[in-house]
Amino acid sequence: MIRAGALTTVQDLGRIGFAHLGVPRSGALDQPAHRLANRLVGNPPEAATLETTLTGTAVRVRRTTVAAVVGAPCPVRVAGRPVAWGAAIRVPAGAVLEIGPATAGLRTYVALAGGVAVEPVLGSRSTDLLSGLGPPPLADGDLLPLGEPTGPTPPGADVHRRSGPPTELVLPLVLGPRQDWFTAAARNSLGAAHYTVASASNRIGLRTDGPALTWARTDELPSEGMVLGAVQVPPDGRPVLFLADHPVTGGYPVIGVVPEDHLAAAAQATPGTPVRFTPTGH
Amino acid sequence: MRTLPVGRHALLLEVDTADRAEALHAELLRRRAAGTLPAVREIVPAARTVLLDGLADPAALAADVTGWRIPPLSPEAGEHIEIAVRYDGPDLAEIAELWREPVERVPEIVGAITFRVAFCGFAPGFGYLTGLPERYHLARRATPRTAVPVGSVGFAGEYAGVYPRSSPGGWQLVGSTDAVLWDADREPAALFAPGVRVRFVAVGP
Numbered sequence: 293m294i295r296a297g298a299l300t301t302v303q304d305l306g307r308i309g310f311a312h313l314g315v316p317r318s319g320a321l322d323q324p325a326h327r328l329a330n331r332l333v334g335n336p337p338e339a340a341t342l343e344t345t346l347t348g349t350a351v352r353v354r355r356t357t358v359a360a361v362v363g364a365p366c367p368v369r370v371a372g373r374p375v376a377w378g379a380a381i382r383v384p385a386g387a388v389l390e391i392g393p394a395t396a397g398l399r400t401y402v403a404l405a406g407g408v409a410v411e412p413v414l415g416s417r418s419t420d421l422l423s424g425l426g427p428p429p430l431a432d433g434d435l436l437p438l439g440e441p442t443g444p445t446p447p448g449a450d451v452h453r454r455s456g457p458p459t460e461l462v463l464p465l466v467l468g469p470r471q472d473w474f475t476a477a478a479r480n481s482l483g484a485a486h487y488t489v490a491s492a493s494n495r496i497g498l499r500t501d502g503p504a505l506t507w508a509r510t511d512e513l514p515s516e517g518m519v520l521g522a523v524q525v526p527p528d529g530r531p532v533l534f535l536a537d538h539p540v541t542g543g544y545p546v547i548g549v550v551p552e553d554h555l556a557a558a559a560q561a562t563p564g565t566p567v568r569f570t571p572t573g574h
Numbered sequence: 575m576r577t578l579p580v581g582r583h584a585l586l587l588e589v590d591t592a593d594r595a596e597a598l599h600a601e602l603l604r605r606r607a608a609g610t611l612p613a614v615r616e617i618v619p620a621a622r623t624v625l626l627d628g629l630a631d632p633a634a635l636a637a638d639v640t641g642w643r644i645p646p647l648s649p650e651a652g653e654h655i656e657i658a659v660r661y662d663g664p665d666l667a668e669i670a671e672l673w674r675e676p677v678e679r680v681p682e683i684v685g686a687i688t689f690r691v692a693f694c695g696f697a698p699g700f701g702y703l704t705g706l707p708e709r710y711h712l713a714r715r716a717t718p719r720t721a722v723p724v725g726s727v728g729f730a731g732e733y734a735g736v737y738p739r740s741s742p743g744g745w746q747l748v749g750s751t752d753a754v755l756w757d758a759d760r761e762p763a764a765l766f767a768p769g770v771r772v773r774f775v776a777v778g779p
Contacts (some may be wrong), residue, residue, distance in 0.1 A: 308615055308616070309615065309616065310698075310763075311616040311618045311627070312616065312617060312618050312619065312693070312694060312767070312768055313694050313698060313763065313764040314694040314695045314696060314697055314698045314699060314764070315698045340585060362614050373617060382721065413758045414758060414763060423697055423698045424739070425758060459622035466579075466581050467583075468578055468579050468580060469579065469580045470578075473650045476672045485719055509742065512711055514620065514621030514623075514696060515620050515621050515693070515702075516620040516622070516623040516625065516626070517586065517616075517619075517623065517625025517627070518587065518620065518621050518625075519580055519581055519584045519625070519627050521581060521584075522580070522581075531777030538616060539695065539696070539697035540694075540695055541618065541694075543697075546580070548581075549580055549581030549582075549584075550581075551581060551582055
């Protein structure tokens with residue numbers, strides 16, 4: 293690891309099946325990008341990639357390998373020369389693979405043939421920032437093991453899911469389980485309200501600024517299980533969208549849940565991006 | 575029992591009391607072991623609810639579950655473990671005062687209770703232990719500590735708990751233990767899993 297960047301972590305598909313022990317799912321926030329990066333280098337989807345945040349990263353490889361950089365678009369260089377973003381690239385032994393700052397969006401995924409082979413914890417190599425499981429965020433000088441490539445690099449180009457993050461984040465919201473904890477005014481105005489992505493957002497949750505959703509009750513909600521994509525509303529009324537490192541239980545009411553296939557866009561929304569929720573029933 | 579849909583693939587089952595939530599959780603585990611529960615990714619018990627996440631058809635299960643007979647929890651069911659506790663907590667004197675008991679009686683009172691891990695959360699390996707009689711329920715500290723040492727044993731509200739690692743926290747600390755609550759390299763990683771019975775045994779400093 294030559295330059296770790298603002299926040300670069302190891303991520304895979306996450307830890308499934310341990311929520312009852314207080315273990316978050318974790319895993320790549322933009323799963324389609326993680327999967328595509330792996331596909332481009334011939335890895336299975338569960339191989340671990342590097343997830344960088346905003347400022348990119350730089351790694352030197354000890355053996356000749358194939359890499360792919362997907363997610364937030366950014367300049368990519370190998371040994372100082374510009375190379376393709378979103379395609380399989382050959383990185384010769386000893387060369388530095390440089391992932392520049394994101395030109396749009398937030399999180400870029402770097403897959404290397406064979407995957408990042410740090411020791412799994414409870415079946416996953418993901419860094420979990422909330423509970424501290426998995427490898428700590430990467431630091432300059434860290435040495436990371438690579439797995440054995442499992443198959444040949446698939447020939448031809450893959451199809452990109454999208455060109456870049458949207459300028460407005462529109463999130464469908466399946467109402468419940470606690471929409472009755474909010475005033476009728478809050479529920480009625482939810483679909484029309486304008487929010488923006490707050491800078492305090494992280495892998496635990498996408499925080500928002502905007503009109504407060506007022507509680508209709510003053511009692512406390514006993515702690516209950518939380519799902520990925522839950523929109524929890526603390527007493528200040530600003531919705532928080534739970535991302536991969538979210539706590540498994542929480543004591544604030546959830547007004548609705550954003551379906552999983554919309555969370556990749558949320559993972560790429562930079563602070564200040566306008567957000568609208570579109571409430572739907574089941 | 576109330577059934578509350580959570581998104582498109584999860585269901586929250588809500589009951590009136592902590593005891594019923596634990597009995598419901600035990601019943602769900604029984605049904606899963608027997609192969610009569612639909613495939614589910616996570617079963618997360620909490621204070622008054624059990625969350626089922628990763629269901630193909632939450633509405634079908636919601637319709638089915640209301641007809642279930644849920645047997646009350648047997649007092650002896652579940653694995654039993656003992657945790658050796660030194661009564662050296664910074665809040666020991668205050669806890670004794672709030673309980674209106676002499677400090678020397680605290681280990682005896684706590685030691686006589688069989689706690690149950692009702693649910694986990696807050697940190698991997700942290701269990702919310704129920705069983706504390708109502709007269710011993712304690713409010714959280716007005717100002718949380720910025721760092722509670724690993725192994726601290728404390729109370730908050732109707733719960734007792736042990737900190738699996740050092741973290742900020744507002745529980746009233748009665749003592750400490752050397753028991754390793756969480757070790758990802760151990761099988762099982764968590765000493766406290768929902769349903770486990772726990773007794774605190776006093777040891778010298």
